[in-house]
Amino acid sequence: MAAKKKVAAKTAAKTTKPKAAGKAPVKAAAIATRPARTRIGVIGGSGLYAMEGLTATKWRKVSTPWGDPSDELLFGRLGDQELVFLPRHGRGHRIPPSDINYRANIDALKRAGCVDVISVSACGSLKEEHAPGKFVLVDQFIDRTFARVKSFFGPGVVAHVSMAHPVCLRLRDKLAEAAAAVGIEHSVGGTYLVMEGPQFSSLAESRLYRQWGCDVIGMTNMPEAKLAREAELCYTTVSMVTDYDCWHPDHDHVDVASVIKVVHDNAHNAQALIKAVAPLLADRPEACPQGCDHALDNAVMTAPAVRDRKLVKKLEAVAGRVLKG
Ligand SMILES: [Zn+2]
Numbered sequence: 001m002a003a004k005k006k007v008a009a010k011t012a013a014k015t016t017k018p019k020a021a022g023k024a025p026v027k028a029a030a031i032a033t034r035p036a037r038t039r040i041g042v043i044g045g046s047g048l049y050a051m052e053g054l055t056a057t058k059w060r061k062v063s064t065p066w067g068d069p070s071d072e073l074l075f076g077r078l079g080d081q082e083l084v085f086l087p088r089h090g091r092g093h094r095i096p097p098s099d100i101n102y103r104a105n106i107d108a109l110k111r112a113g114c115v116d117v118i119s120v121s122a123c124g125s126l127k128e129e130h131a132p133g134k135f136v137l138v139d140q141f142i143d144r145t146f147a148r149v150k151s152f153f154g155p156g157v158v159a160h161v162s163m164a165h166p167v168c169l170r171l172r173d174k175l176a177e178a179a180a181a182v183g184i185e186h187s188v189g190g191t192y193l194v195m196e197g198p199q200f201s202s203l204a205e206s207r208l209y210r211q212w213g214c215d216v217i218g219m220t221n222m223p224e225a226k227l228a229r230e231a232e233l234c235y236t237t238v239s240m241v242t243d244y245d246c247w248h249p250d251h252d253h254v255d256v257a258s259v260i261k262v263v264h265d266n267a268h269n270a271q272a273l274i275k276a277v278a279p280l281l282a283d284r285p286e287a288c289p290q291g292c293d294h295a296l297d298n299a300v301m302t303a304p305a306v307r308d309r310k311l312v313k314k315l316e317a318v319a320g321r322v323l324k325g
Contacts, residue, residue, distance in 0.1 A: 041114030045121035097219035123218035124245035150223035156308020168234035178276035190215030
């Protein structure tokens, strides 16, 4: 229960922070000059099902109006930094990419007080220079998924957010700084093609995606990134290259043992990367310079008088900032 109270207190601190009941909130100007403490959300993909080195840990169920997240959320600390970890496929890898409740996952992280979200995903490489074991800090996506719910919004509350720059470059740059500091081979920038799966791509598809200039291919970052933007979270992704996709001549000759070793090493490096980046994210600017935390400004098209009240209620956590009043 102590942890629960802490979540509530943290959320309150972000908005008004009254010193006592009945007193006036801290003035906006005072808040604006002070960097905000942040709680980092980490979404772990294939191979990354837990976070080592966390202290004061507690798995907690977080309910959302969109159903259940992939698993309970692991609340803990890395040094002074508060962190919440969510295994995207659930502990034990129970949920395939097309069946992940992406809306519940993002809503739950926002509800848990996360403002910065780092997504970690295993992926295949579409370029020779992205060898297995490399981390690609992508900044673009091509969404080829077709069997997933992709928005929190819908009939009764219509909204359009920009996805021109889908990842938060502030987070991306901090991850690059951390990767360099701990000696993880990585590259900054790139395009992640998101396929529906669960089967891997055919040779013709793999060649097509290479012609499109894509860097890596995976099955999970969409609609995750779109939903994070709708929820006004700062979101970025770490693509951990597991192997070359089938276009590569080596693809058919790789043995399972070497792929498993890469997955294991990648998970180890991902933990080191999160540990290194956490202190770099401790003091967050009051507003994201890229505007991720104001993505819904002018995005909602539906006039207040005709909004679906049930949907407005469901949107309380992700869009309450712009739907109130
Ligand atoms: Zn941002």
